[in-house]
Amino acid sequence: MADVSVASSPTPSPQTLEHPSLYFADGDIALSARESDMLTYIFRVHRLFLSHYAVGLRGMIAAATGGDAIEEYDCVPLVRMPEEDCAEDVARLIEVIYDISSLPRRLAAGRRADSPLLLSGLLDISDKYKIPGIVSVIKEHVRKEWPTTLAGWEIRQIELQSTATHDILPEPVSAIQFATAYDIPSILPAAFYHLAVLPTKRDWHDVPERPSLPAQSYPVANSHAARWFSLDDCNAVRFTKGRDAMLEYYFAHFADNMVPVTDAYGRRDTGCICKFESLQTEMQCAGVCQNLDCLQELKRLIERCDHAHGFCGRCVTRVRQNFAKLRADIWNRLP
Secondary structure: OOOOOOOOOOOOOOEEEEEEEEEOOOOOEEEEEEEEOOEEEEEEEOHHHHHHHOHHHHHHHHHHHOOOOOOEEOOEEEEEOOOOOOHHHHHHHHHHHHOHHHHHHHHHHOOOOOHHHHHHHHHHHHHHOOOHHHHHHHHHHHHHOOOOOHHHHHHHHHHHHHOOOOOOOOOHHHHHHHHHHOOOHHHHHHHHHHHHOOOOOOEHHHOOOOOOOOHHHOOOHHHOOEOHHHOOHHHHHHHHHHHHHHHHHHHHHHHHHOOOOEOOOOOEOOOOOOOOHHHHHHHHHHOOOOOOOHHHHHHHHHHHOOHHHOOOHHHHHHHHHHHHHHHHHHHHOOO
16 A cells, blocks of 8 residues: 655744835844734834833843843844734834824824724834923823813714714723723723713624714714723723612603793792603603613703703703713713
């Protein structure tokens, strides 16, 4: 019986490649960074730029260029970057260093819902090598995407209603994770509230990034999606407790408005015969929704609270003022 041998495919060898766009012929130092176990990129750049902006790299450059045993690549000293510095992050860092003044403009022009995820790697490596200019610009860019006032939130709602695609408006879970990781607490109230009014069945990965259907077929306002499965345990507990406390506060204080006008002694004004049953019914119907948008619901009731409900002029004014105050109180109590 003849032997049958099966030829095995050759094991691929690790590759070292010169970076296609960040390998300058007149560069005077090379950086080596791994993209994966099988691929390493070489960057040939100018040490003047690196040493000027990246204080944390000065020691590594000095060690690679001093002494007798200098490792070289293509006739220039070679710096081997730590394994935790992947080639993608190193490339983005070098690109920014070469044109650092344009970073705010480029971030604004490339607005994306997943900016916190895309920028985390650049932020980490910039912080590691002590480039505060890049760190502060990235943090400020993400921070400005989230309103810190109720008026700012109203503007956000207009954006949500007028934007057909979901890939250019901030996504709350990635923002929450970013804010807690990099200590930017001003992001959290709006991000947590935005998450609280989103249906849990709308996961980010279930919504196409580039719509091929008409704009009206895609989610707007509170139908936007979130990366629900990326929310860590600590923030998930904080979110759940905060949402429950918000709804409890809303329903408890909503009832305070369901009383007639009284005089200075707490007696019902004989001139007021208003009944609040219709307003109570609207509130109760809205309350069955787990992801109730309290701020939007109160705004809607303010607009609908008029003489058509059978309210007198004083009750219309009083209820509208109280609802406006309740909206402000809810916003100020956000976690």
